[in-house]
Amino acid sequence: MRVVAALSGGVDSAVAASRAVEAGHDVVGIHLALARSPQSHRTGARGCCTLEDARDARRVADILDIPFYVWDLSEQFAESVIDDFVAEYAAGNTPNPCLRCNEKIKFTAVLDRALALGFDAVSTGHYARIVDAANGRELHRAVDPDKDQSYVLGVLDESQLAGAMFPLGDSLKSEVRAEAALRGLLVAEKPDSHDICFIPDGDTGAWLRDRLGDAPGDIVDVESGAALGHHDGAFAFTVGQRRGLGLGRPAADGARRYVVGVDIASSTVLVGPPVLLDVDLIHADRPRWCGRVPGGIVEGTVQIRAHGDPVDAVVQINDADVVASLRSTVRGVAPGQALVIYDGTRVVGSATITRSTRTRAHVPVSATGPESN
Amino acid sequence: MYLDHAATTPMRIEALAAMVEELSRVGNPSSLHASGRGARRVVEESRELIAAALGVPAGDVLFTSGGTEADNLAVKGVYRARRGQDPRRTRVLATAIEHHAVLDPVGWLGDSEGADVRWLPVDGLGRLDVISLESELAQAPDEVALVSVMWANNEVGTIQPIAEVAALCDRYGVPLHTDAVQAVGQIPVDASIVDSLALSGHKVGGPHGVGALIARRGLDIAPLMHGGGQERDVRSGTLDAPAIVGLASAIASSMADMDVRTRRVAELRDQLVSGVMTSIEGVTRNGDPLRALPGIAHLSFDGCEGDALLLLLDAAGIECSRGSACSAGVPQPSHVLLAMGVEPLAARSALRFSLGHSSAAYEVASLLEKLPAVVARARRAGVPR
Numbered sequence A: 001m002r003v004v005a006a007l008s009g010g011v012d013s014a015v016a017a018s019r020a021v022e023a024g025h026d027v028v029g030i031h032l033a034l035a036r037s038p039q040s041h042r043t044g045a046r047g048c049c050t051l052e053d054a055r056d057a058r059r060v061a062d063i064l065d066i067p068f069y070v071w072d073l074s075e076q077f078a079e080s081v082i083d084d085f086v087a088e089y090a091a092g093n094t095p096n097p098c099l100r101c102n103e104k105i106k107f108t109a110v111l112d113r114a115l116a117l118g119f120d121a122v123s124t125g126h127y128a129r130i131v132d133a134a135n136g137r138e139l140h141r142a143v144d145p146d147k148d149q150s151y152v153l154g155v156l157d158e159s160q161l162a163g164a165m166f167p168l169g170d171s172l173k174s175e176v177r178a179e180a181a182l183r184g185l186l187v188a189e190k191p192d193s194h195d196i197c198f199i200p201d202g203d204t205g206a207w208l209r210d211r212l213g214d215a216p217g218d219i220v221d222v223e224s225g226a227a228l229g230h231h232d233g234a235f236a237f238t239v240g241q242r243r244g245l246g247l248g249r250p251a252a253d254g255a256r257r258y259v260v261g262v263d264i265a266s267s268t269v270l271v272g273p274p275v276l277l278d279v280d281l282i283h284a285d286r287p288r289w290c291g292r293v294p295g296g297i298v299e300g301t302v303q304i305r306a307h308g309d310p311v312d313a314v315v316q317i318n319d320a321d322v323v324a325s326l327r328s329t330v331r332g333v334a335p336g337q338a339l340v341i342y343d344g345t346r347v348v349g350s351a352t353i354t355r356s357t358r359t360r361a362h363v364p365v366s367a368t369g370p371e372s373n
Numbered sequence B: 001m002y003l004d005h006a007a008t009t010p011m012r013i014e015a016l017a018a019m020v021e022e023l024s025r026v027g028n029p030s031s032l033h034a035s036g037r038g039a040r041r042v043v044e045e046s047r048e049l050i051a052a053a054l055g056v057p058a059g060d061v062l063f064t065s066g067g068t069e070a071d072n073l074a075v076k077g078v079y080r081a082r083r084g085q086d087p088r089r090t091r092v093l094a095t096a097i098e099h100h101a102v103l104d105p106v107g108w109l110g111d112s113e114g115a116d117v118r119w120l121p122v123d124g125l126g127r128l129d130v131i132s133l134e135s136e137l138a139q140a141p142d143e144v145a146l147v148s149v150m151w152a153n154n155e156v157g158t159i160q161p162i163a164e165v166a167a168l169c170d171r172y173g174v175p176l177h178t179d180a181v182q183a184v185g186q187i188p189v190d191a192s193i194v195d196s197l198a199l200s201g202h203k204v205g206g207p208h209g210v211g212a213l214i215a216r217r218g219l220d221i222a223p224l225m226h227g228g229g230q231e232r233d234v235r236s237g238t239l240d241a242p243a244i245v246g247l248a249s250a251i252a253s254s255m256a257d258m259d260v261r262t263r264r265v266a267e268l269r270d271q272l273v274s275g276v277m278t279s280i281e282g283v284t285r286n287g288d289p290l291r292a293l294p295g296i297a298h299l300s301f302d303g304c305e306g307d308a309l310l311l312l313l314d315a316a317g318i319e320c321s322r323g324s325a326c327s328a329g330v331p332q333p334s335h336v337l338l339a340m341g342v343e344p345l346a347a348r349s350a351l352r353f354s355l356g357h358s359s360a361a362y363e364v365a366s367l368l369e370k371l372p373a374v375v376a377r378a379r380r381a382g383v384p385r
C-alpha cells in the first residue's frame, strides 16, 4: 500500500511510521503545519507545531529513508478546529478539539488529499486498534490501557476508518519507547503533550477572554441564589471546575464549591456542592458511528473524557438522539463534551453531550473525577 | 533525474581533482614557513584566477564561507561603514526579488539598525523597474547607503539590467552590490562595473561552504567577523585552501566552456519548456524568456499545488523544487512571484526545473514522459485553499 505517515516530531508517530515501512508499505512522511501564523512556526513558539517539531519529524523521515513534506493545513485548522472551539465555548459548551482535529483535519483534509494523490491510507501514532471483522472494519481500544486513545478517534466514520492505520494499537507505550531506542528514533524523545496545542501556555481562560472579550457577571450559589462573587466571562468556566473561582468565603457547611452550571445568556456561573455534579443520565446529539450504525439499544460502556474511566451504561439510540443511562454516576459532565460509546473494547461511536441529570437518589459513584482545572 | 541544478550543481571534475589534491596537504596560508607558503601560494593563485575570470584586480577578491556570507558582508558591512561616515545615509534600496541572503539582512537593517528600506518593484517578467530606482536615487542621493540588485534571479532566472543600474549608481555616487550567485558561470559577468559582487562555490561546480565577495578597493566595509584579519581586515578566519582551490578551478573551467555548455543547456531547457507546453494544458512560464539564465524553467501549473507535484515527481524519481529551498518550515508562496504580480494561488502552483553542466537529454525526455500523468493526478487532488 501507499501510505502517508503523519509525523508530529514525537516518538509515537515515528515508531508508527517505521512499522509501516517495516511492513513493506511505500511510505511518505508528512508533518502537518497547523499554526495559523507561519511566523510563530518559524520563531518556534512552544506548542504542537513548532519549527523544532518539524525538524524532528524530518529527522525521523531521514532516518527511515522516506520522503518528507510539510503540509500547511493552518487555514483548515483555524476554521474547523479553533473557530469551532471558540464558538462552542462562547455558547457555554466544553468542546474537545482533539476529536474535532481527528475528524476534520487528520481524517478528512489529510486523508482526502492523500487519497487524491494516489495513497491508500493515513497512518498516525494513535494508540487504538483497527480490527477487520467479518461484518466490517471496527475500531477498538488499544492494548495499553494507560495510553488508549480510542476516545479521541470515536468520531471516525466508516469511510474514515477505511483509510486509517494505527500501527501502535497492539503495543504498550514502554515497548514503543524501547523500539524507538532500538531503531535510533529517540531524536524525538520528549514528553507526551496533553495540553491543547494551540494554547501553548495552557491558560484556556485567558486565551478565550482574548478572543471573546470580557463578559462580566455573577457567581451565584445555586442553592441559596446568593451572588458570591464576580467573573470576567462565563465562557471561561466549565462544569466540574473548582479552582479559579476566586470565592473568598467558604460555603456555610465548609464544603468546597464547584461550578455546577454555566448560563451564557445571563452571564451567570452557578456553583454548588459536588454532589450536584454527580449524574447518571446523559443526553447527546450529533452522533457519529465508527462503522455499522447500531440500532436501538447498546448495552456497554460510555466514556466522557479522554482520560476518564469507562462506565457501564445502557445507551438508547433514536436517530440523532442518544441517551445514556449510567449504572453509576459520573462527576462533572459538561455540555459539549464527547460521549463515546463502547461495546466491550469496540468503539460504537460518539455523540456530543447536550445535558445531563441525576435520576436516582442512591447510585454508586464511579471513579471518574471532575477536571481539576 | 536531477533537475535542481540551481539549488546546487554537482562538482566539476577539474574542481574535484584540484580540491582533493589540496586536501592532503598541510599548511595554514597565514603561516610563514614552507607549508604555510605552499598553502598561501595556491590561495593567491586561486584569487588571481577568479579575479581574471571576472575582470577585476586580484586584491578585490575576498573569500567567504559562501554566497550568504558574501551578501551579508556587503549589505551590513557597507551600510555600517557608510552610515558611520555620514549619519544621514540610512537608506537602503534593494529589489523585492532578492534571495533571502540579501532580503533578510536588508530587512534586519531596517528592523534593528534604523535603516530606511525601500524595496524596488519589478515588472511581470521579474525585471527591475529602473525608473523607480532612478527616482529613489534622485530624491535624496546623499541619504542612500547602498543599492542591492541581483545579477540574475535564482527562482525565475530573469537577468537584471545590471549595466544600466551600475551606470545610474555611478552617476549618483552610491555603491552598488550585486548578488551574482546564479549568474557566475552561466552568463558573462564583468564584476568591474559594480562595487561589490557575491558568488558561491556550489552553484558553479565547486564545493559547498565557500564563496567570495568581490569588493572594489576603496569600498569601505565594516567587518562582521573579527579576528585574524586574514582577508584585507574585512573578513577573519583561517582560509580553507582546498575549498578555495576547488572554487577557483570551477570558475576558471566554467569560463572556458561557457559558450558551448550554456548553449547546450539552453537548448535542453527549451526542449523541456516546449515539450511541457505542448503536452500539458494550463501551463504558464514565469520569468523573462528573452533575458533568462540558460538552465532555468519556472512553470506554473493551473489547478495544482506545487507541493503535490513535488511529492509525485519525487516518487517518480524526478528531483526539482519550488524555487527556493525552504528548510523544514511551511511552504510560503514565493516572494519573487508575488512581486511579479502573480496571484498567490498561481504562485503556489509553480515548480522550478533547473539544468546544469551534467544535464542530459534523457533526463528531459524522462520528465516529459512522466509529467503529464503527474499533473493530471495533482489536478485531481486540487488546490487546498
Ligand SMILES: Cc1ncc(COP(=O)(O)O)c(C=O)c1O
Residues within 6 Å of the ligand: B007, B065, B066, B067, B068, B069, B071, B099, B101, B150, B153, B154, B179, B181, B182, B200, B201, B202, B209, B210, B211
Ligand atoms: C541568488 C542566491 N544568492 C545567495 C545564495 C546563497 O548562497 P550559499 O548557498 O553559498 O550561501 C543562493 C543559493 O541558494 C542564491 O541562489
